[in-house]
Amino acid sequence: MITKIANWFDERVGWKAVWETIFLRKIPKVNWLYTLGSATLFTAVNQAVTGILLTIYYVPTPDHAYDSVQYITTQIPMGWLIRGLHHWGASAMVILTVLHMLRVILLGAYKYPREVTWFTGVFLLLVVVGFGFTGYLLPWDQKAYWGSSVGTRIAGSTPVVGDWILRVMRGGPDLSAITLVRFFGVHVWVLPASLILLLGIHMYLVIKIGISAVPKREEE
């Protein structure tokens, strides 16, 4: 029965070929370090799912942000879990992204023909850091406020254009309601859109080119 339905769909949409290309593709004999990319992808999915759930209750304004986060954490069933997964998942994602990058550097996977995969990976790292930076402000507690205050000031210490960068980031000279909403907008719209685009290219190339093998000593 299930096979029949599956075949019916396959005849019309050809999903089996897609499935085989993505999940049943041949890979060289590699070690566990080669799973760091998949692990990073898993944390990305975790962040997306829990992040979407958080927006159901979170309100990005100075008079509601803190209270709505407290409400999620203490009043909503499993709210502590959803927020906790997003909070700790964020750190896990940054760590795994960096470890994945180190593996690619140390095992030479960035070389021909995978340079474009590497370029998109560099921008993906920037996106991940951007997620971390903008997300840090959203709980609107003391740590968030002063953390982002210091963070934007560091960006502001850039020579010549520093003050201008600081004003653009904060939406004015001070950390205010404008800062909170623009950080929120960047966190839930701009960065996810960039992530999906870059990740799409990244994964397409990983599948298209195939993953690199563990480097071997040249045999004479």
Added chain:
Amino acid sequence: MSEKERLTRRDFMSIAMWAIGGVIGAAFGIPAVAYIIGPAARKQEDQGWIRLGAASKVELGSPTLFKSKIEKQTGWITNEEELSVYVLTENGRNFTAMSNICTHLGCRVRWIADQEQFFCPCHNAAFAKNGDVVSGPPPRPLDQYQVKEEDGQLFVLGG
């Protein structure tokens, strides 16, 4: 398939993968459902007895509107809301307290004295003095509150 169906290493890995995937899916899915339906499953807090005002203000045989302030907790916000109640008495001793919320789709009804009817502007519903439906779409009479009189003051039980 020679003797028995042998479970190949590949099949085993495939089954294990689906099983782990299913567990992870459930670990996200079940809390997510609880998280989403949480506020809907919450029981409305009891308002207790709400003071309307002096019973002497009620005109005999004519529904009189009382407005009182109640505090409502929605999520993390405490709001002051206005509760409007029509009180009717025919003898000055027995009181009926009716909600001014139309039983059709929740618009506010008002008493039109010269027509002796409650009127809802949304879909032209009309209710009689005692709250019964006279015309229009409402499925049932106006909701009533439990009411009591104490020391000349009227109270309704909010919930």
